[in-house]
Amino acid sequence: MSTRTHTFRVWAPAAEQTVTLCLGDDALPMTRTDDDWWQLEAPAEPGARYAFRVDDGEERPDPRSLSQPDGPDGRSALVDLGAHQWSDDDWRGVPLADxxxxxxxxxxxxxxxxxxxxxxxxxxxxxxxxxxxxxxxxxxxxxxxxxxxxxxxxxxxxxxxxxxxxxxxxxxxxxxxxxxxxxxxxxxxxxxxGNYLPVFGPYFTDAHHTPWGWAVNLDGPSSDEVRRYLIDNxxxxxxxxxxxxxxxxxxxxxxxDRAVHFLEQLAAQTDSLSxxxxxxxxxxxxxxxxxxxxxxxxxxxxxxxxxxxxxxxxxxxxxxxxxxxxxxxxxxxxxxxxxxxxxxxxxxxxxxxxxxxxxxxxxxxxxxxxxxxxxxxxxxxxxxxxxxxxxxxxxxxxxxxxxxxxxxxxxxxxxxxxxxxxxxxxxxxxxxxxxxxxxxxxxxxxxxxxxxxxxxxxxxxxxxxxxxxxxxxxxxxxxxxxxxxxxxxxxxxxxxxxxxRLRRAVSDLRDPSLTSGRAERDGDLLTVHRGAHWVVANLGTEPTRVESGLHIVAAFEASMDAGGAVVVDPDGVVVLGPRSDHERI
Missing domain, CATH: 3.20.20.80 (Glycosidases)
Structure with missing residues (x-):
């Protein structure tokens, strides 16, 4: 039975001398590359527990750990993200407009x-x-x-x-x-x-502050790798x-404060992957x-x-x-x-x-x-x-x-x-x-x-x-x-x-244009115009009669009286539209 090998890598510019891979009972020295990444190839199966030790410090989980079975303070566990057999080959996503x-x-x-x-x-x-x-x-x-x-x-x-x-x-x-x-x-x-990122490198900066303390280092020294960490995520x-x-x-x-904001960079790479x-x-x-x-x-x-x-x-x-x-x-x-x-x-x-x-x-x-x-x-x-x-x-x-x-x-x-x-x-x-x-x-x-x-x-x-x-x-x-x-x-x-259902069936009700609709309030009566359709709400304590020439498409505590007018009860609301749309949907 063959044993898989896994390449363990961690960005650790904070390490002055060594980074050690703690895998099972073994403590294995890692090799530093020119860009402050440390790596080592070692036999390991999915589920194997491991951690890193920077210089002579304590064991800390992998900053890019895919699993923490014992919580943030415990060792990381290897995960094979390719093991799942996907059944969504025909999936084409959800457009924002829908x-x-x-x-x-x-x-x-x-x-x-x-x-x-x-x-x-x-x-x-x-x-x-x-x-x-x-x-x-x-x-x-x-x-x-x-x-x-x-x-x-x-x-x-x-x-x-x-x-x-x-x-x-x-x-x-x-x-x-x-x-x-x-x-x-x-x-x-x-x-x-349980936040151990500072053990490995300058993920945070005191140049900026947020309501939660130090800000994430998006624009200071070594921020290229911090941005890469988030974008890779x-x-x-x-x-x-x-x-x-x-x-x-x-x-x-x-x-x-960089010329290209992190969010702009994230959006560009997301669009490329799309x-x-x-x-x-x-x-x-x-x-x-x-x-x-x-x-x-x-x-x-x-x-x-x-x-x-x-x-x-x-x-x-x-x-x-x-x-x-x-x-x-x-x-x-x-x-x-x-x-x-x-x-x-x-x-x-x-x-x-x-x-x-x-x-x-x-x-x-x-x-x-x-x-x-x-x-x-x-x-x-x-x-x-x-x-x-x-x-x-x-x-x-x-x-x-x-x-x-x-x-x-x-x-x-x-x-x-x-x-x-x-x-x-x-x-x-x-x-x-x-x-x-x-x-x-x-x-x-x-x-x-x-x-x-x-x-x-x-x-x-x-x-x-x-x-x-x-x-x-x-x-x-x-x-x-x-x-x-x-x-x-x-x-x-x-x-x-x-x-x-109506939003999907009636184009007026899903129209994203910000220039085609309007709202009017007359006392306790609110009317929102959406193309040829109206949404009428009664926020008052007495029934309100609405003359519109339109027909009820959907109603909650509202009805049409014998004279053809719509009566909206207190805390009632109605969607009105042309008869042709009403009959079609």
């Missing part, structure tokens, strides 16, 4: 909390009409439960979720159902515990895991800058934008949230402006060079609606951030009536933007979704629990905030799939399914 995104957290999506168990719910998503499933981060982090934004082994899939092979199975199963897969990746920082997900998109966390914290693979590969940014250059083309000579394919548009979320809930605290204050709902119907940035009271300064830049389509902006009613960062993790379903949930769904799913749902939103899930952690460093765990409570105590919510470290905080956030069959939940689920 995307309906569904954000989920593997640990709370099912009771088992694994990638394999999540496969059992993919039929639900396909039936709903979703086209792109967005997974919150799966990079290995300390403990077993968490949101994933404190990952420290960027190439390794979290063991509690099933590891690398389970992610490959999940993607393959999704593609078999016509679903693309997007992965949330965090390149702007690493978690505070992105390309690996596309190439070896067959992913269709990456959601890039907080790109405004990727501070880079041509090789012959399918769309999407980069979707989370950005706080309200700068359309994030998603405009790079242009000739690199003088245009960054060339990412889409970005989240939180201003639209904030506008809808204030409209539906009436909440105006914190950053919601500016969106109480009556003009917010009409403005965000034609541009994703309410703040486009205007004053932001939350920031105490002007913010943003206008979007050119003639050249930038609306589908480059991902909009939502709920996200992990907007739900989980509330004191108790209350969803929109805990704040408003089912009718208002239906209004929000209609506004989102008939908008010119790319819609994104948060798991369970489609049936108004009753479970809260709170902030939870499982830090293995006791001092850090205590600090997080104490800090979370103190953060909300000043608002009078301190005693209500669940302890992030308590196991129950996560288990209480797990979806209850059985409630989909209860009448109120089933009605909302049917409404979401119908709206997504």
């Amino acid at each position: 995307a309906v995104v569904y954000e989920l957290h593997i640990g709370t999506f099912t009771e088992q909390g694994t990638l394999d168990s999540a496969i059992g719910r993919l039929d639900h998503l396909a039936d709903l009409g979703v086209t792109l499933v967005e997974l919150m981060p799966v990079a290995t982090f300390p403990g077993t439960r968490g949101w994933g934004y404190d990952g420290v082994d960027l190439f390794a899939v979290h063991e509690a979720y099933g590891g690398a092979a389970a992610l490959q199975r999940f993607v393959d199963a999704a593609h078999a159902r016509g679903l693309g897969v997007c992965l949330d990746v965090v390149y702007n920082h690493l978690g505070p515990s 992105a390309l690996m997900w596309f190439r070896d895991f067959h992913l269709d998109a990456l959601r890039l966390d907080a790109v405004h914290a990727l501070i880079d 041509e090789v693979l012959d399918r769309p590969l999407l980069l979707i940014a989370e950005s706080d800058r309200n700068d359309p250059k994030t998603v405009t083309d790079r242009g000739v000579g690199g003088t245009g934008g960054l060339g990412l394919h889409a970005q989240w548009a939180d201003d639209v979320h904030h506008t809808w949230h204030v409209l539906l809930t009436g909440e105006t605290q914190g950053y919601y204050a500016d969106f109480a402006d009556p003009e917010a709902i009409t403005k965000t119907a034609r541009t994703p940035f309410f703040h486009d060079g205007t004053w932001s009271s939350f920031r105490d300064r002007e913010h943003g830049r206008p979007v050119d609606g003639d050249t930038t389509p609306g589908d480059r902006f991902v909009v939502s009613l709920q996200t992990h951030d907007q739900v989980g960062n509330r004191a108790t993790g209350d969803r929109l379903s805990h704040l408003v009536s089912p009718g208002r949930l239906a209004i929000g769904a209609a506004l989102m799913l008939t908008s010119p933007y790319t819609p994104m749902l948060f798991m369970g939103e489609e049936w108004g899930a009753s479970t809260k979704w709170a902030y939870f952690t499982d830090h293995t460093d006791s001092a850090l765990a205590q600090a997080v629990s104490k800090g979370r409570r103190a953060e909300f105590a000043e608002h009078g919510w301190g005693d209500e905030v669940p302890d992030p470290q308590a196991a129950s905080t996560m288990t209480d956030s797990v979806l209850r799939w059985e409630e989909r069959d209860e009448p109120v939940h089933a009605a909302l689920l049917a409404w979401y399914r119908e709206l997504i």
